[in-house]
Amino acid sequence: MRYWLMKSEPGDCSIDDLAGFPNQTVDWYGIRNYQARNFMRDQMQPGDLAFFYHSNCKEPGIVGIVEISCHAYPDRTQFDPKHKYFEPKSTLETPRWVNVDVKLVRKTRLLNLKELREYPELEHMRILQRGNRLSITPVDPREWAFINGVLAE
DNA sequence: GCCAACGTTGGC
DNA sequence: GCCAACGTTGGC
Numbered sequence: 001m002r003y004w005l006m007k008s009e010p011g012d013c014s015i016d017d018l019a020g021f022p023n024q025t026v027d028w029y030g031i032r033n034y035q036a037r038n039f040m041r042d043q044m045q046p047g048d049l050a051f052f053y054h055s056n057c058k059e060p061g062i063v064g065i066v067e068i069s070c071h072a073y074p075d076r077t078q079f080d081p082k083h084k085y086f087e088p089k090s091t092l093e094t095p096r097w098v099n100v101d102v103k104l105v106r107k108t109r110l111l112n113l114k115e116l117r118e119y120p121e122l123e124h125m126r127i128l129q130r131g132n133r134l135s136i137t138p139v140d141p142r143e144w145a146f147i148n149g150v151l152a153e
Numbered sequence: 154g155c156c157a158a159c160g161t162t163g164g165c
Numbered sequence: 166g167c168c169a170a171c172g173t174t175g176g177c
Contacts, residue, residue: 007163032161033172056163113164131170133162 002043003139004050005127006066006102010057015064015107018052024104029075030085031099036136040072040100043138050102051139051147053127054110061112062147065105072098108151121146 006028008014018026031037045068052064074095078087090096116122126137139147 009163035172060164133171135162 002045002048003141003144004039004044004048004068005053005062005125005137005139006050007053007055007135010054014054015052015104018064018066018102018104019107025069025101027076027101028099029077031075031135032085032087032097033135036134037097039136039138041098044068044072044100046070049105049144052102052104055135059110059112061110061116062108062151063110064107066102067105069101069103072100075099111147111151119146119150 010017013026018024028040031040048068050066050068051062052066054060054063074090074092075085075097077083077085078090078095078097079092080086085097087096113128116125117128122128122143125139125143126132126134
């Protein structure tokens with residue numbers, strides 16, 4: 001079992017949007033970065049847990065916990081010529097992009113980026129490294145436990 | 154296979 | 166809205 005952090009722009013899909021979806025589940029489509037794709041395709045398993053992180057917004061930070069609810073499968077948006085995530089190089093036989101589905105476990109308080117940076121225990125988190133842009137990153141089990149401890153205070 | 158140009162991300 | 170950092174593209 002692995003732990004992850006997944007970024008979402010709240011303008012696209014916020015934690016409250018997710019909470020209102022049927023079955024509180026959403027397909028994580030639109031990932032167009034090979035590293036992030038490979039994490040989903042090669043490493044994510046149903047039952048893995050992830051922090052849901054609001055990015056590119058007024059108050060970036062962790063806002064909830066989600067569960068990976070299925071194995072990776074082809075991203076439907078890559079086949080739709082009218083979609084902004086259309087991928088002309090993909091065919092049904094050789095899809096380039098995949099996604100998993102995630103299901104809300106619970107909302108948390110906002111644990112914002114500034115606070116995350118204050119804990120020495122988290123200084124090696126991928127999300128906190130200079131120049132980090134990857135929208136899906138692994139989280140070390142110790143970091144996962146530490147953050148859960150902070151959220152439980 | 155190099156690398157300049159370009160596009161995107163995301164905090165501020 | 167700015168801009169540093171990074172990923173991708175494509176000519177050579």
